[in-house]
Amino acid sequence: MRRDPHPFYDRVRASGRPVLQIDPAGNGFWVVVGYADVLTGLRHPAIGHEIHRHCPGLPEPASHHLPDVARIESRQLINLDPPDHTRLRGLVSGGFTSRAVARLEPWIGDLADRLVTDARRRGRIDGITHLADPVPVNVIAELVGIPEPDRPRFRAWSAAIVSASPEGPAATLEFGAYLDELAARRRVAPEDDLISDLVTRADQDDQLDRDELVALVQLLLIAGQETTVDLIVNGIRLLLTHPEQWQALREDPSLAAAVVEETLRFRGPVEIVPPRFTFQDVELAGGLIPAYDRVGLSLWGANRDPAVFDRPHVFDIHRPDVRRHIAFGYGIHFCLGAHLARMESRIMFERIARHLPGLRLAVDPVDLDAFRLHHSGLPLHV
Template identity: 80%
Template structure:
């Protein structure tokens, strides 16, 4: 008998608390599963590891659906609002050739070699945070440990002045929330970046903003909306996902005492903790929207042309055909490197090296210098799969 799914089951409160049983059933169904989101949009869920990998590199699955629908075209800039123009130029919403061009402008700053040069500075910042945590005694694991490193590192790379970072942090949180303040935050950040770019034109610095302004001034195919979209994505993605990664690493360790003890015994296991956290509960549940650009045979079924495709990284990273005991958090597992928490193909996470470095350093310092760290609430009080900021009370 074929598996039955509610038409909007993925939004059921019980599924939101723990979506993994749903993804287990999707994999077992052996076909894409149709769902309808709260806005009424159809999409097909795919949760098998090999199927998600295939879809991530499939030439007929992409982002710019308006270019492929019958009679479709990309609207001219003057036909769009400022907000829509910025959104339309985000890397995560583009296909080649524009994606290739824009990614190439910033990729050099995020190579493994470029990121490695930041390790001493990140280590110093981590030491300061851990020392302050010891003095506090009781603390918020997100605000006091997970948040400050990604916020300051990406802001430093991009060129956000230190005195502006708290305001930027507020904009970033509002944008990611997709709530009522998201649009206003995007526009305010755009206006701020216009002013910052003007200052960098007058007095260049050793930062990404200065490099991008130079490209824009040379006329090398980078306009104002692309500049705003590119920098906004780097800043938001460079913060929010890594904060989530570090925060969940801490939470998972403190709710798995044997794993926490193993790390305290050998803090060099921090890199393994990061990889298992990425696999077990990575920052991204479903990749940014993709569409079938034509009828596509995939994952044992057919996805109709122009329908949305929901590729679940969480589902892929718990596939029992790839991972032994997939629902067990185990920092010693030997198959962890098969995870695809950072995606795959041309949209592989640009900041993967940086996120790994920041998270490893923080987890290592915590194990070395805060060995008595513990939860200050009952583990049952924590939302295991939707860890929100300021919801990780800890004691030293």
């Protein structure tokens, strides 16, 4: 199931109804996989995150985290509904428009050039460490305002938090303390970065409290790193395990944007959107989901729906219908960093095709486990 969930998603789709599953923690959730049904769920007014605002008598979910950590997690943008979601997203959305991120393209291009030059010098590399990881880590840190000497420390915090390891809560608290110090410095000497802007807004307009600031910056940094790293490394893996597609990109590096979109469709960074709940009985995907139940809207399932995509289980960078994918979600929770992720990945695929045409796997493809790439790495010969 973890190595390839798509046969399961195909069965759910064929059943014509939501299917109840139990997660490892023992919580039930209804899996929805059809493209039209997932779109409906993403924009349904009775499906959202803040279930306790709609059912005040519901017991608070048990948290294994310290109160300070749980409080920060509860203020994450991806866990909120309007009006708080609208307010917080509005504070940062201006920094992620296509025009705003376009100014970073020369800087990203220079960084990508350095990475491929270093890879050629090494000869054998890890696709994550030497190609996929450095661009998103440094770009989002630059945009948000993390000083360069502090970035390795934050990278460790980010990895601990996103892995749900026992070190995660401590990393959240350490990052919160670090951000308190950085915010204090920006109050005295603001810079042209997102943290300075947020601190100014918080102080002047009282639009942002301390926990919201920590939660917002933490989410931007983690989401801006982890998901784009996943996109780039999966694109490399898919190209190198589909030789005809890799050859096409090498012959025409301008196809890099198409590689980004097909990678997003075929195996995007997010399998199922963050947990959502029904606030009343909801008819969806041919069935009735009871009020206050959890809903698992599968982006992977939607993006392999044969009713929308021709030969959905085939990786094809020439696909004419690829732009219909919803790998970045839909509606009010559409990925804030979509423009940035697309640009970073496009630049990396283009540079790899031009300057590393001999790139190949250093392991047998059958030994690759796409689900565990972040743990096992991607050994490559240049």
